[in-house]
Amino acid sequence: MNxxxxxxxxxxxxxxxxxxxxxxxxxxxxxxxxxxxEFYGMARAVYTDDEGMRIFQTAGxxxxxxxxxxxxxxxxxxxxxxHVLAQFHSMDQPLGWPKANFLYQPYLENSLERALEQxxxxxxxxxxxxTDFDQNDSSVxxxxxxxxxxxxxxxxxxxxxxxxxxxxAKFLVGCxxxxxxxxxxxxxxxxxxxxxxxxxxxxLKAADGVDAxxxxxxxxFVCDPVLPTVSCPQPGGHHRFxxxxxxxxxxxxxxxxxxxxxxxxxxxxxxxxxxxxxLVYTFxxxxxxxxxxxxxxxxxxxxxxxxxxxxxxxxxxxxDADNLSWKLEAIVKRGAALALLDSYESERRPHAKAMIxxxxxxxxxxxVDNKAVAAARxxxxxxxxxxxxxxxxxxxxxMKPSPRFRRGAYFGLPRRRLRGVEGTLAPQPEVRxxxxxxxxxxxxxxxGFSVIGYGVDPRTTLSGDxxxxxxxxxxxxxxxxxxxxxxxxxxxxxxxxxxxxxxxEDHTGMLTRWFAKAGVRNGGLLLLRPDRYVFGTxxxxxxxxxxxxxxxxxxxxxxxxxASRVRKSNPALAPRRxxxxxx
Numbered sequence: 001m002n003x004x005x006x007x008x009x010x011x012x013x014x015x016x017x018x019x020x021x022x023x024x025x026x027x028x029x030x031x032x033x034x035x036x037x038e039f040y041g042m043a044r045a046v047y048t049d050d051e052g053m054r055i056f057q058t059a060g061x062x063x064x065x066x067x068x069x070x071x072x073x074x075x076x077x078x079x080x081x082x083h084v085l086a087q088f089h090s091m092d093q094p095l096g097w098p099k100a101n102f103l104y105q106p107y108l109e110n111s112l113e114r115a116l117e118q119x120x121x122x123x124x125x126x127x128x129x130x131t132d133f134d135q136n137d138s139s140v141x142x143x144x145x146x147x148x149x150x151x152x153x154x155x156x157x158x159x160x161x162x163x164x165x166x167x168x169a170k171f172l173v174g175c176x177x178x179x180x181x182x183x184x185x186x187x188x189x190x191x192x193x194x195x196x197x198x199x200x201x202x203x204l205k206a207a208d209g210v211d212a213x214x215x216x217x218x219x220x221f222v223c224d225p226v227l228p229t230v231s232c233p234q235p236g237g238h239h240r241f242x243x244x245x246x247x248x249x250x251x252x253x254x255x256x257x258x259x260x261x262x263x264x265x266x267x268x269x270x271x272x273x274x275x276x277x278x279l280v281y282t283f284x285x286x287x288x289x290x291x292x293x294x295x296x297x298x299x300x301x302x303x304x305x306x307x308x309x310x311x312x313x314x315x316x317x318x319x320d321a322d323n324l325s326w327k328l329e330a331i332v333k334r335g336a337a338l339a340l341l342d343s344y345e346s347e348r349r350p351h352a353k354a355m356i357x358x359x360x361x362x363x364x365x366x367x368v369d370n371k372a373v374a375a376a377r378x379x380x381x382x383x384x385x386x387x388x389x390x391x392x393x394x395x396x397x398x399m400k401p402s403p404r405f406r407r408g409a410y411f412g413l414p415r416r417r418l419r420g421v422e423g424t425l426a427p428q429p430e431v432r433x434x435x436x437x438x439x440x441x442x443x444x445x446x447x448g449f450s451v452i453g454y455g456v457d458p459r460t461t462l463s464g465d466x467x468x469x470x471x472x473x474x475x476x477x478x479x480x481x482x483x484x485x486x487x488x489x490x491x492x493x494x495x496x497x498x499x500x501x502x503x504x505e506d507h508t509g510m511l512t513r514w515f516a517k518a519g520v521r522n523g524g525l526l527l528l529r530p531d532r533y534v535f536g537t538x539x540x541x542x543x544x545x546x547x548x549x550x551x552x553x554x555x556x557x558x559x560x561x562x563a564s565r566v567r568k569s570n571p572a573l574a575p576r577r578x579x580x581x582x583x
Contacts, residue, residue, distance in 0.1 A: 005031045005123075005169040006332045008142050010130050010182055012036075014045060014105070015300030015317030016175035017112035021059040022325035024119035026447055028332055031167060032116075033142075035157055035176075036149040037127035039113075042277050043105040043203055046232050046240060047219075047311030048318070051403060053097035054428060054532070055322045057442055061115050062097070068111070070102040070235050073219055075397075077365070077381065080224030085381050090396040094510070096428035096440045099397075102219060104234045105314075129159045130181050133172060133296070140172040140295050170332055172296045173324065175317070178284070180302035186293050192286030192356070195307070197367060198245040200254045202264055203277040206237040212272040213239045221309075221366045225374040228367045230309075231267060238276075241267065242308075244367055251280040283307040285356045291345040295338075299324060304352040309362040310400070312355040323348050326448075326530035330554065334473050337555030346409040354401035405533070412529070413536030413549055421518040421526075421534045428532070429510035434486075434503060441511075442532065444502050448474030449535070449550070450528040451543075454515050455481060458525055458543065459501065466547040469556065471500065479503040482512050 007023055009016050012034035023030050048056075048069075056062040075088040090099050116122050129147035133140060146163035150156065174182025183190075206212035213233060222229035230242040243263050245254055253259055260278050261270045284305045291303045300317030307313075323344055330336035365381075368374045385391045393399065403425035407415055410423040428441045451458040451470060458477045459467060470477075477500055486505060506512050520526050523540030527550065538546040 003139050003169050004167040005029045007031075007171045007173060007328055008033065008140070008167065008169040010034075010172070010174045011176035011180075011300070011302070012109075012113065012124065012126070013175065013177060013300065013317075014109065014112070014314045015321050016173075017109060017116070018055065018059060018318050019173060019175060019299065019321035019325055020122055020124075021061060021112060021115055022055075022321060023328065024116060024122040025058075025060055026325065026329040026333075027121070028325075028329050029121040030119075030123070031169065032122070032124045033128045033130060033144050034124070034126045035129040035147045036151075037147070038149070039106070039109065041106050043234065043238065043240065045105050045108075045311070045314035046102055046234060048101050048103060048315055049311075050093065050095040050097040050099045051425070052315045052318050053101065054095045054442065055318050057096070057440065058322065058447070058531075059112075059115070061112060064111050064115075065103070065108055066097075066101070068104065068107040068235050070233055072098040073100050073102050073233065074217075075100055075219045075221075077221045077223055079378065080222060080226060085223065085378055086385060086394055088395055088397045094427045094429075095425070096430070096442070100219070102232060102234055104236055104238050107236065129157050130176075130185075131159055131161075131164065133182075133185065135172075135295050139168050139170055141166060141168050142172055170295065171328055173328075174296070174298040174302045175300045175321075176302055178301045178305050180298060182296065183288060183298050183302050186296065186298075188288050188290055188293075188298070190284075190286040190288050190305075192284065192305075193360075194284045194286070195282060195363070197363075198249075198251070198254075198280050198282055200243045200245060200260070200263070200278065200280050202241045202243070202260055202275060204239045204241070204264065204268070204273040205276055206239075207272050207274060210272045212268055213237070216267065221362070223366055223368065223374065223377065225369050225371045227263070227266075228369065229266075230366070239268070239273075244369070245280065246369070254280050285360050287349065287353055287356070291349070292341060297324065297341070297344065304349075304356065306352070306356050307359040307363055309366065310355065310359045312359060316352045316355055319351070320344075320348055322531050329530075330473070334554075335556055340411065340554065343409075343411040347405050347411070350406050350409070351401055351403070358399060358401065403533075410533075411553060412534065413546075417519070419517065421514070422536055424534055426528055426532045426534055427510055427514055429506070429508045431480075431504040431511070432507045433505075438507075439504075441504075444476075444478060444504055445528065445532075446474075446476040448476060448530050450476050450478060452478045452480055452526045452528065454520050454524050454526070455479070455485065455522040456525075456540070457501070457503075459498070461523075461525065461541065461543045462547065463544060466544055469547060469551055472556075473550075473554075475500070477501045480511055480515075481505050483507050483509065 006029045009020050009032045020030050020032050056065050077085040128144045130144050132143040143166045145159040147157050147159045174180050220231040228244040232240040255278050287304045291298050299320035327340050405423035413422050415422045430438050431441050457479050520537050525538045525543045527535040529535050
C-alpha cells in the first residue's frame, strides 16, 4: 500500500527529535507532529551521559551539542554545611565521550531541531495534534488537526476539526511525553509508584556581566535534613536549584517570590540572578504495560517515567530512539521482518526499569529529613569510602546499570560465557587511520551493520553471497590492526579498495584488550549492530555462520546454503528462535 511517509513521530521533545534525526540520517521519510505551536524555551532535563553523547554522535549532532555543555562535571553528595560526603568523577571515556555532562535543554532542542532542516525527507509541523489513528497489516492512518497548544500542560489542548488532515505511514511512534495521546488512545496503562514528596524547582540566569555561580562549580546533592536540595550547574550562565517541601508548605507558598528568594539566598545573591522559572512538582516512577501494538510504538516518557535523581529520564528516551531507529530502517528499507520490533521492548524495558530503581534509591538517599537517620546515612556513606573496592565502586558510579541486554531477550547470538560480549555495547576508542588521522571509531563504522576483522580484511573471508547480503543491509567492513601491526613489505601489500571498507590501527590498545575479552583472536570477526551492540563473533574461517545467523534473525531471504549453515553451526538454535523468545 502506498504511504505518505515511512514513519510519523508524535512529539518534538528530546526523544522525538533524536528519533527524527536518526531516521533522517538513515534516509527514512518522517513526519513529525508537535501540538505546541511554539518552542517551550524552558529547561527540564539537565544531564546526559556518555551513552547519550554517543547516540547524538550517531545522529551527527554531538560535536555541536557538546560545545554548549558543561563536560566532565564532578558530582557530589554534600552535607548542609557544604562538607563533601562523596564524589563521582570518572575521567575515563570507554564510549568516546565524558560520563557526566550538564546541559541547558533549550540549547539542545534548538540544535536538534535545526539539524532536521538538512533532511528534505523529514517534515516538521508544529501546532498539530493527533486526533485519531488506526492501522492495518501494512500501514497506519493518522489524523491530525491544528492546535492552539497547551503551553506545556498549563491548559487543555483545543483542536480545530475544520483543519483535520489524514496521512498514511508505515509506522507511528508516540514520543509525546507522560500524558501521551498515543498511549492513551491505545488504552495502555502505566504501573509503578507516584511519590508524594513535592519539590520546588527554580531555574536561574546570572545577571549580565555577573559571575554569579563560580562558587558552585559542581553538581551537588545537598543531603540536608532541614532542606534537602539539588544544585545543578548549567552552561551559559544558567543554574538550577531544587528544594524539597515539607508537608505543611503549600504550592502557592513555595512558589511565592519571597519564598523563592529566601531559599536561593542560601546559595547565591538573589540580586545577581534572574528567576526564569519556579514550579512545584511531584514525580513518578512508572512504566507502560506494553510499548508496541502492531505498527504503533511508544518511546521516552510515553513508555516510562524516571524520577530526576540520576538525570536519566531524557537519556532513557534517547536510548529508545537509538534502539528503534535502525530497526525501523531495516524493515522499511532493507526488507527485515516486522518481528524485529519484538526486540525493542525486550531490550529496553529492563534497562529503563533499572534506571528508575537507581533513581529512587538516590532519591531516598538525598531526601532524608530526619536528623538522626541523616547522621547515620552520612556515617555509612563516608565509611564506605574507606572500604577497598567499594570506594571505587561509589566514586566511579559502578552502580549505574550497564548497557548490556538481558540473556535470551535481544537481537543477536546467545551470550556464550558469563562475561561474553554478545548483546553488550561495544567500546568506542579513538583509532588511527592509514593516513595518520585520529578518529572516533563510530565515525569509521558508519550508520549500518559493521563487520570487523581482527588483523584481517573481512571481505576476504566471506563468500560472494554473504558479501551481497551484508551490502544489501548497508554494512561496512573494517580491519583493525594492533599498534604497529599494519602490513609491510613489497609494493602492493596492504592495499584495499572499496567505499565500504576501512582499515584502522588500535593505537590506544582498547580494542585489542576488548577483542581478547570477547575471545576474538587474530583472523576472527565481530559483527556490530547499527546501535553498536554486539550481534555476535566468529572464529577465523567461521564468518559465513555469523552472516547466516544474521540473515535468519532478520528473516531475510536466505543466501544460498545459509539455512543449512545455521543448523550446522548451532543445531540448538532454530531459525528465528530469538524472535519467539523476545515475544
